Amino acid sequence: MSDSVGLRERKKAATRAALSAAANRLAIEHGVDHVTVEAIAAAADVSPRTFHNYFSSREEAIVAGVVDWANALTDKLRDRPADEPIWDALLAVLLDSVDDRPEAKARWKAQSEMIMANPSVVASQLAALDGMRRRVAEVVAERTGTDPDRDLYPRLTGGSAAQALKAALDLWISGKTDRGIKELIVEAFELLRAGLPEPSQSR
Structure with a gap:
């Protein structure tokens, strides 16, 4: 049980890190006003719904x-x-x-x-x-x-x-x-x- 919990937590941490890195990179490259939640999610290869499981806004992700x-x-x-x-x-x-x-x-x-x-x-x-x-x-x-x-x-x-x-x-x-x-x-x-x-x- 502890191994499976640990794996889930590592996967969640990896997804959060991927979303944050994508948000930061896109904001630097294109400017914050031109970055959408959909673009961040796509860059991290997840759905916009998954994005909102981790962050309430693009600014929070950045x-x-x-x-x-x-x-x-x-x-x-x-x-x-x-x-x-x-x-x-x-x-x-x-x-x-x-x-x-x-x-x-x-x-x-x-x-x-x-x-x-x-x-x-x-x-x-x-x-x-x-x-x-x-x-x-x-x-x-x-x-x-x-x-x-x-x-x-x-x-x-x-x-x-x-x-x-x-x-x-x-x-x-x-x-x-x-x-x-x-x-x-x-x-x-x-x-x-x-x-x-x-x-x-x-x-």
Whole structure:
């Protein structure tokens, strides 16, 4: 029984991933306004009805990859050694989850430009990122003995980590630095852990 359940879950995950990848690719290639649920379903070789079993809208499908990546990240965070300092654990899972290759940077850039050009997709992405912050806060609370519904620490930690990642990604894909995403994430975490000291004014 467990084997059959596991197989069904893997098939469902594969279908969801295929739909999300198709939605993202079509949105980048043709623009969100020219992408339909029917086109996404056809590209993933499923029916529009199957699409609606997984997503309520094309926008939700487009950003689903971010949601799934964030969910996998928090699962990895739960698997880190219990006695590992929380900021060390967060940094480790982030560095293990990002791709520093040029082709990955090109994909991030294309996706970011597509999202920013479409307010409806921006809203879906913001909702996805907020979900990521909540999930990270829950894991931080578990690891630190705090309560995400009552204490600031897990909320601040989750939000700060998510913002550090976003700031590093935004700078990386801007093309205005030749530094890699992992190097930028490490620096972002170092600055946070140091309390964001004001940069030196020396020139």
